Every structure is written in C-alpha cells, then in structure tokens.
Amino acid sequence: MIIQKHDVDLNTPTGTMCCTVYRPQADGKFPCIIFYSEIFQQTAPIARSAAMMAGHGFVVIVPEVFHELNPIGTVLGYDDQGKDKGNTDKFTKPLESHDSDTIAILNFFANAEYCNGQFGSMGVCLGGHLAYRAALNPHIQATFCLYATDIHSNTIPCGEGNDSFTRTGEIQGEIVMVWGKQDPHVPTEGRQKIYQQLIDTNRLFSWHEFNAQHAFMRDEGDRYDPALALECYTKAVALFQRALHKA
Template sequence: MKVQSQIADINTATGVMRTYIHRPVGGKPSADGKFPTVLFYSEIFQQTGPIESAAKIIASHGYVVLVPEVFHELNPIGTVLAYDDAGRDKGNADKAAKDVQGYDTDNQAMIAFIKQQDWYDGNIGAMGFCIGGHLAFRAALQPEIKSTACFYATDLHSMTIPNKPGQHSMERLSDITGELLMIWGKQDNHIPTAGRTQVYNKLTEANLTFTWHEFNAQHAFMRDGDERYDAQTAMLCYQLALNLFSRTM
C-alpha cells in the first residue's frame, strides 16, 4: 500500500508531544477505512530518516503507525538528533533525565487519541528499536496493547532509566497481557549475553507469552545507512513483527 503522513500534537501530562502518523492508503484492508494501530518508538535520536522509513514499511502493510517524540519534554517540538557523538550524548542525557513513568502518561495520551480517530479498528500494538525497544516493552504494560515487537531493547537488564522503586519495566511484568516478540543481536555491545539471559529468565518465570530470537548481528542492525546495518536480517525481522501483528491484531 501507499502511505500518507501527517502530524498530531498530542497533549500529555508533561506537555505537548508531537507525533508523526503514517497511514496506509488504498488496498483491500482499508475498504472500511479502519486499521490496526502500531505505536512505534524511536532510538534516542527521535524520528530520523531511518526511523521514518521503518515506520512506513509497517504502515504499508496495513497499519496506522504513530511515532512519538519520546523526549518531548526536553526538546523543542520537531527536534531530531544527528547520528554523531553530539547527538548520542544529547540523546543519552535526555534518557537519563526523563522519569520512566512519563512514558506511561505518554502512552495513555496516545491511546486516548487513537480511540477518538475514525481509522481506529480497536487493535493496538507496539514496536521499537534500541531504547525504543524498551519503550515498546513499556507500552505493553497498558492493557490495550495486544502485541509488542522489541528490537534490541536497551536498559531492560539494568536499572539505568530513572524510576521509583517498583516501577522499572522488569518489575511490572504482571501488567503485560499481550504477546511479546524479543529480537536481539548476539554481538550487541550494549546488551551482553548475561543481560539477555537475565531478561529471558524473568519473562519465563513470569509465564508471559513471548518468542525469542537472537541473530548474529550488532546493535542497530535494523538501521538503514549505518555500518552495522544487515539488510537481509532486517528483512527477516520485519517479517517476524508483521507475523506477530497479523496474528494478534
């Protein structure tokens, strides 16, 4: 399907959050004008070119995809950070500055917005890369989220995102009711083998419904244009996510 894009400025508990909406146009699944929705969470750099392209890939398969500015409280509207040392330092500083519970109110605001739209068909999922993989996991705490695809989710195995006791994402596994898809690169220097094992064991102990995939790939292997990009593996991973969404939504 072709994709059309628009912008929505959504009011949240911590300020206005610019959200980029990518919608499919034409094709049999849109006969009634309604689609399942995917909340798509970016890396620390927000909606860069590769993130926009990835969101449009999902949208072109018949999903309305919302990409929020994840650090909207900390930057002017429309901020996109560069893939360089300065952008990385700023993004990591923003990650350290935002309380994890701010993502919960962001998710609640987006879900409330979605429910008011005439294209909403009653189904919502989530997806994200890097910190966005963690934020997609965080979105899964919301009861409306039916399925979530997490790509090399950082900070799940650590306590490095600011939070109050008992509020870290891995301490709230009982809130997750949907299916999870967990995708990792075995050569990811941000998420060591011990960290992945820790996450796997906790998900298993919590008796969550999830699938687990590890590829011989580095961090950011889904990012088109990066030297670590693995196009063949990325294609497989998009198919895994689309399979998840088609089965659950």
C-alpha cells in the same frame, strides 16, 4: 499499500507531544502500532521503518519520545553530539512520563476515524524498551522489541519497584524479543536475565537472537544488516497481522 503521512499534536501531562502518523491512503479502519524511536527521535531510518510497517495495513504512530526536553521537530544526529544529548535525555526522563505519553496516544487514537481500536507496540534500542514498557498497558495486544536497552540494568529513572523488568508479569499481550549477540549494550547476562524473567512470569513470548550488532535494523551506517532487517520486518508484520484483528 500506498500510504499517507501527517502529524498530530497531543496534550500530555508533561507538555505537547508531536506524533507522526503513517497510514494507508485507502479508506477504512486499521490496527495501530505505536513505534518508539531510538534516542535520536524520528530520524530518516525511523521514518522509513514506520512507512514500511504502515504499507502492510497499519496505522503507525511515531511519538517524539523526548518532547519535554527538546523543541518540537528535534532530530538528533548519528554522531557523538547527538548520542550524548540523546543519552542525557534518556537518563533524565522518568519511565512514568513515558507511561503518560503512551496513555495519551491510546486515548486519542482509540477515537480516530481511521483506527479500529486494536493496538500494538514496536521499537528499536530505547524504543524497544519503551515498546516493552507500553506492553504493561492492557490495551497493548502485541509487542515487537528490537535490541531493547536498559531493561536488564534498570538505568532509566523511575519510582522504586516501578522499573520495567520488575513489572514484566503485568504484560498481557504477546511479545517478541529480538537481539543481536554482538550488541555490547545488552550483553549475554542481560539477555539471559530478561529471558528468565519472562519465563518465571509465564508470559506469552518468542525469543530471537541473531549474529548481529546493535542497531542492525538502521539502514544507515556500517552495522546495518539488510537481509536480517527484512527477516525482522516479516516477523513483525506476521505478529501484528495475527494479534491485531482488523474490524
């Protein structure tokens, strides 16, 4: 489908959050996918991923995940300076503030004329964690997480007992977890810990581990795996087409 793009500024308890919306040009109401970025915010690869998903008949919403900590429109570079700033932001913003961001998105887009009231979440790296975190909200019906960081290690600040790993049992929708076995950010022990938690809490989930490095979806840099990225897009589209029933 041919798509269009526009920005929406939302009020949140921690300030104005800009969301970029990618959606079909065609008239009608479509399911929504909240697409959470990596620590660099909405880079060109993130924008292309969002457009890819929107072209399959979804409203894809890309929030600025660190809107409290940067001027609106900030995009960090894929370099040491950008990585250092992004990691500082990641370890500064508590999960509770990400929760209130998600609620603001759900509240606004539930009433948007082009949305049908069905919601999923998707993300890469930090965004994979935030998609997993969003799945704690009962309005999220399906989730696709790509190499989600910090779930196993509980290294993003939050209140005691409010970490995403501990609250896994609250996830109600279907969830798909995708990992690279050569990813140093989530080692084998970390992946096994999350897998066991999903088993122990009897969640509805699928699990995929590939011979790939961290950020293998990012279509810039030497870790990009185009064939594997295409396979993952196909899996994500299939999940959301199945789980988000179009009105």
